[in-house]
Amino acid sequence: MKPVKGALFYLMVLGLALVAVPGYPLxxxxxxxxxxxxxxxxxxxxxxxxxxxxxxxxxxxxxxxxxxxxxxxxxxxxxxxxxxxxxxxxxxxxxxxxxxxxxxxxxxxxxxxxxxxxxxxxxxxxxxxxxxxxxxxxxxxxxxxVQKVKEKASGKILINTFYPVLRGPVTGRFEFTVMVKNGLGKDAIFNLYADAPDGWNVNFKPELKSTYISSLRILANQSKTLDIEVQPVSTAAAGEYPIKIGIRTKEASAEAKLKVILTGSYSLKVGTASGLLSVNARPGKPSNVSIYVKNNGTAENRDISFSSFKPENWKVEFKPAKISVLKPNQVKQVEVIITPYEEALVGDYSIEVQAIGQKGSKDSVEFRVTVKASPIWGWAGIFIIALMIAGLILTFKFFGRR
The missing domain is CATH 2.60.40.10 (Immunoglobulins)
Known part of the structure; x- marks a missing residue:
């Protein structure tokens, strides 16, 4: 029994030594x-x-x-x-x-x-x-x-659209994404086409690329994703516009319907027919000047109001005070009535007139108002001068006799 116990002891010592030796992990x-x-x-x-x-x-x-x-x-x-x-x-x-x-x-x-x-x-x-x-x-x-299971050819071309309806202003650029699947059972080159409103630009691009294409090659039973970029004509009015896109080969074709909803743009223009921006006025007396307001946007502009920046104690009125609706390219005339303060001094003053419409649309014109003296003071001056002359004449006559 002693030799066995001695062998076990030496094995235990050897094991502990191996653990302790660096570079010899357990x-x-x-x-x-x-x-x-x-x-x-x-x-x-x-x-x-x-x-x-x-x-x-x-x-x-x-x-x-x-x-x-x-x-x-x-x-x-x-x-x-x-x-x-x-x-x-x-x-x-x-x-x-x-x-x-x-x-x-x-x-x-x-x-x-x-x-x-x-x-x-x-x-x-x-x-x-x-x-x-x-x-x-x-x-x-x-x-x-794992080997891919081969799909059975369907004999068809499929077009799937992710977001077929997009909305935005006429100045926007609309980008649709579609997936085209070749189910013909063989590789094929497909021609791309689009039917859009007159003046609109429709371009096809490979996914996440900027190159415009008119055709693409798709392997049998494979799919490819396309981006379709649509740019409306700048004069397009607000409304809904359908667009048809398609893909075809000699054997088959497929189409998909897209839609762009234009919310229209909002822009106003204010000015005078003659282009003159100067007005003559007298203290306390109203003076009229005509301005026009034009809708330069592509959407109807409603509830157009007016405001002014004027000297203290002056009055500025508008007739009409509000325009209920202004269609695209429509022009309306507005009378601006400016009344200087009764005690306004003679000189030049600045008044800004502003039209404010929907969606932050606004425009303004600045008038130079020249305040002139009242004619009554002119006649009063003439009368005083006449009195002075008459007084001098009488004085000379009186002292001349003596």
Missing amino acids: FSDTGIVGYKGLTMGIEYTGFKVEPGESVDTDILLINQGNTGADIKVWIEKAPKEWNVVIQNENLMEVTGIFVPPESQKKLIFKAVPKGEIKSGSYQFVVGAKTTDGKFYRRKVVTINV
Whole structure:
């Protein structure tokens, strides 16, 4: 019995020595031991892809300890049918990384098939280890390659619209998105066309690109997404406008209906028929000037009101005081009655007249008002001068006799 006990004792000592020796970690399939607060994980550990598709996922290295860690990383196992690499965010291949205390770092696991590969399950093992050997992790990534089930040709072309009705002002640019499916069972080139109101521009573009196209090639039983850009004519009135778009080959065709709802634009123009912006007035007396208000927008403008910026104690009135409705390009005349203050001094004054419509539409004109003296003061002056002359004549006559 003594030799057996002695052998067991030596085995226990050897095991403890192995644990104590740096660089010789004790680990299981997925991990290991000996470095407090440090861990490694894979964001996505399982994938299902079609032949030819590549895979990438993040490798997360988290250090919750109070000291930094230098970590070596590598691909411990990879099937021969794949090219596998560990990269940083700049897509450079990485074999080691430093993780500061209380922080985390991220690397990228990338697997690219070497050409066409067979269906099946492929396993990859990612390893991570500190330079002192106290931390060691192994993580498994599984990629299942599945052959795509071939769709049976429907013999049709399909167009699906995501948002067939768009709303906005005439100055806007409307962009629809449609998906076109080739169900003919063979590759084909499709011609694109559109039926829109006169003067409107309709252009087809590949998804998220700015190039205009008039045709496109779609593989058998595949789909492609198109952007359709619509620009209304600038003179279009508010209302609903249907647009028909289509795609066709020799064998088949398909159409879809779109709609643009124009809310119209709002713009006003204020001015005078003659273009003159000067007015003569007298203190306390009303003076009239005519202005016109024009709807330069494409929508009806309602409840147009007026306001003025004038000197203190002056009066400015409008006839009519409000325009109930003004159609696009319609013009209406408004009388502006300006009454200076009774004690206004002779000179030039500025008055601004403003028309205010819907949706923030407004315009204004500024008049120069010249206040002149009242004629009564002119006659009074003449009378005083005449009295003075008469007085002088009488004075000369009286003193001349003496």
